[in-house]
Amino acid sequence: MSEKLSIQSHSGPYSVAFDDLLLTEPARLLDGQPHFLVDANVARLYADHLRPILDNHRTLVIEATEENKSIDRIIPVIERLVENKIRRDHTLIAIGGGIIQDITCFIASTLLRGVPWKFVPTTLLAQADSCIGSKSSVNLGATKNILGTFNPPREIFICTEFINTLESKDIFSGIGEILKVHAIDGMAAFDRLSADYDSLFTSRATLLRYIREALLIKQRFIEEDEFDKGIRNIFNYGHSFGHAIESATEFGVPHGIAVAIGMDMANRIAVLRGLLPESHYNRMHPVIRKNYAAFASINIPVEAMLDALMKDKKNTATELVLIFPVGDEANIERVRVVPDEGFRSQCKQFLAEMKA
Numbered sequence: 126m127s128e129k130l131s132i133q134s135h136s137g138p139y140s141v142a143f144d145d146l147l148l149t150e151p152a153r154l155l156d157g158q159p160h161f162l163v164d165a166n167v168a169r170l171y172a173d174h175l176r177p178i179l180d181n182h183r184t185l186v187i188e189a190t191e192e193n194k195s196i197d198r199i200i201p202v203i204e205r206l207v208e209n210k211i212r213r214d215h216t217l218i219a220i221g222g223g224i225i226q227d228i229t230c231f232i233a234s235t236l237l238r239g240v241p242w243k244f245v246p247t248t249l250l251a252q253a254d255s256c257i258g259s260k261s262s263v264n265l266g267a268t269k270n271i272l273g274t275f276n277p278p279r280e281i282f283i284c285t286e287f288i289n290t291l292e293s294k295d296i297f298s299g300i301g302e303i304l305k306v307h308a309i310d311g312m313a314a315f316d317r318l319s320a321d322y323d324s325l326f327t328s329r330a331t332l333l334r335y336i337r338e339a340l341l342i343k344q345r346f347i348e349e350d351e352f353d354k355g356i357r358n359i360f361n362y363g364h365s366f367g368h369a370i371e372s373a374t375e376f377g378v379p380h381g382i383a384v385a386i387g388m389d390m391a392n393r394i395a396v397l398r399g400l401l402p403e404s405h406y407n408r409m410h411p412v413i414r415k416n417y418a419a420f421a422s423i424n425i426p427v428e429a430m431l432d433a434l435m436k437d438k439k440n441t442a443t444e445l446v447l448i449f450p451v452g453d454e455a456n457i458e459r460v461r462v463v464p465d466e467g468f469r470s471q472c473k474q475f476l477a478e479m480k481a
């Protein structure tokens with residue numbers, strides 16, 4: 126086991142261990158009274174490694190789909206946990222990506238008024254971003270992430286071996302969130318990452334360095350504003366547009382890739398609204414575009430996207446609250462926007478340019 130990060134939260138500190146031995150020693154996770162929620166693809170791909178866990182009678186295997194992250198599909202999971210006699214002094218352990226994390230964290234927040242939980246993130250997105258920050262987010266029908274809680278895990282174990290079996294779209298998706306976090310840290314950080322972008326795919330050491338870097342940047346913001354009342358809002362950069370794209374395409378675009386499209390869209394609209402010099406858009410666009418290139422020609426129905434944008438949970442009754450890069454330094458800031466015809470045509474212009 127190598128070094129650990131310690132993250133401060135309202136319920137005390139929790140650790141993030143970089144733990145590449147986990148797959149060879151999974152029995153360590155059986156201590157206490159754990160109930161496992163395991164991603165079905167991970168269960169299949171790592172059946173031999175995870176045998177002691179998969180043979181445990183308290184293990185539930187779940188397909189990681191956005192549909193399964195909806196409140197109605199979570200109820201049968203809770204019923205199974207109750208059948209398995211879960212108690213408040215037991216622990217839930219999630220093994221999977223952001224979807225299994227959100228399901229587990231949400232259940233851990235509400236079942237029996239709170240059950241401790243731990244997390245083994247198995248996607249790049251979950252390792253570099255979602256594993257810290259306390260949030261759970263659950264869908265209501267097609268409305269993405271409208272329900273949620275703040276409830277950090279007790280421990281996180283990052284085993285980068287899991288990255289070896291990810292599909293390429295899920296690597297790009299994780300890198301989408303890494304790009305976002307670095308843009309939030311400032312243009313110098315974003316430029317450094319842009320220069321190293323290609324080696325993220327060829328050098329595990331470089332990728333690991335950026336996973337750590339992304340977590341360290343995020344740590345500063347979540348420790349200052351765990352409950353997302355102020356400065357942490359800017360982590361929604363790319364997300365209002367990104368969630369709307371996910372909803373409008375019926376989750377046809379992986380989350381972190383939708384976030385990358387959303388960042389490009391925010392940047393372009395910021396230029397069109399006179400908030401950002403065009404040179405900044407041109408500086409960021411090539412690397413962001415590279416990250417979503419495989420999805421650039423996907424059909425994003427404009428009206429469905431705009432409808433989804435209107436339902437974003439950050440909006441006020443009359444205005445959208447969006448995150449844009451602003452000014453000569455491209456500072457990431459919250460901006461209120463009236464969703465008038467001008468704004469709608471800027472969205473349409475971006476989507477048309479994206480496919481051109």
Ligand SMILES: NC(=O)c1ccc[n+]([C@@H]2O[C@H](COP(=O)([O-])OP(=O)(O)OC[C@H]3O[C@@H](n4cnc5c(N)ncnc54)[C@H](O)[C@@H]3O)[C@@H](O)[C@H]2O)c1
Binds near residue numbers: 190224251258
């Ligand atoms: N709670 C938060 O703070 C937070 C933050 C960001 C994103 N999210 C949510 O996370 C979700 C996206 O998470 P994600 O990108 O981790 O995707 P995911 O959980 O949907 O997993 C993506 C795919 O990878 C598969 N998979 C998982 N691990 C694998 C492995 N090691 N090898 C091969 N396949 C593997 C899954 O079965 C799935 O098919 C979205 O629902 C998003 O809203 C939550």
